[in-house]
Amino acid sequence: MNFLFVADPLELFKIYKDTTFSMMREAQRRGHRIAACVPQDLNWQRGRPVTAVVREIVLGADKNAWFRTEATHEVALHEYDAVLMRKDPPFDAEYIYATHLLEQAEREGATVVNKPRALRDHPEKLAIMEFAEHTTPTLVTRSADAVRAFHAEHQDIILKPLDGMGGMGIFRVKADGLNLGSITETLNKNGAQTIMVQRFVPDIVKGDKRVLVIGGKPVPYSLARIPQGTEVRGNLAAGGLGVAQPLTKEDLAIAEAIGPVLAARGLLLIGLDVIGGSLTEINVTSPTCFQEITDQTGFDVPAMFIDALEASIKA
Structure with a gap:
């Protein structure tokens, strides 16, 4: 099969931990051919299919030169057996535009993973609203008054932007309320932007667990990302x-409870963030932690993913 990965520039990959790299490596091991592009390479013109200027690549064993480019040319996306959208956040306007181009490619016969419409419909912070029975108390608002009331009720809270990644922009405010007003103003831009507020879950000291679900089935191991020192964030970044x-x-x-529902919507791979038995986020854009789980447990997460990808293409 031929797979196209829409991702960040290959030169920026940290292959010792990169999940997209692990997918590529397993795909090549099975004899599949690999190409890569960045979202900027996607093009559409009336009367023509969605295309991309792609690099056909072969992976090698040299860590300093881990791939070589065999050819660079423009290809219609529907000519690939699967197009994997693996661009890292931020989930900004350009990301959304890319999903529209990928959705047009779907109309032309392309298979895109994860499904572009599903990516748009499940923003990673807000997707938990549908599954509120599994979450810690959570507030989504622009209102500083609502934040203050939530803090008064729960005393110890976490505030975060809706478009953050890797723990960026996360603040904890304890019972004393120190700097709550300033933090709220910073995050909500004086009421111009919506933010998320959650009751602090003390079990964060045991880790913010990434639970991977592939084709609706959970990987049997999570990666607990444990905060170090005085840090409240467990994110590896x-x-x-x-x-x-x-x-x-x-x-x-x-x-x-969640995996089969989202798999049926075209989300072949999701990453659930769980702290102390409470769901805090649902990652759909480019979930990670394949290599860390595989290296530590021996369970081959990339193989499980490529199995599911192959099955979805043949279905």
Whole structure:
């Protein structure tokens, strides 16, 4: 099969931990051909299909030169067996425009994973609203008064922007309310932007667990991202320590409740963030942690993903 990965520039990959790289490596191991492009390479013109200027690549063993480009040319997306949208956030206007181009490619016969409409319909912070029974108390608002009332009720809270990634822009405010007004003004731009506020979950000290669900089925291990030192954020990008561990009963219950629902909507791969048995986010754009779980447990997450991808194409 031929796979096209729409991702960040290959030169920026950190292959020792990059999930997209692990997908590529497993696909090539099975004999599939690989191409890559960035969203900027997507084009549409009336009377023509959606195309991209792509790099046909082959992976090698050299960590410093881990791929070589065999050819660069313009290709219609529907000529690939699957197009994998793996662009990292931010989920901004350009990301949304890319999903519209990919959706047009779908109308022309392309298979796109994850499905572009589903990517738009499930923003990673707000998607939890549909599954509120699994979440910690949460508020979505522009109102500073609503934030103050939420803090008065719950005393210890987390505030975060809706478009953040990797722990960016996350603040904790304890019972003393220190700097609550200033933090709220900073995040909501004096009422111009919507933010999310959640009751602080003390079990964060045990890790912010990434639970992967592939084709509606949970990977049997999570990656608990444990905050270090005085840091409240467990995100690996914020210095958290990643520790793979078997799913708990609570993790499994959440994954089994949400996974099949979102898989049926075209989300082949999702990453659930779970703290202390509470769902905090649903990651759909480019969920990670394949390599960390595989390296620590021996469970081959990339193989599970490519199995599911191949099955979805043949279905």
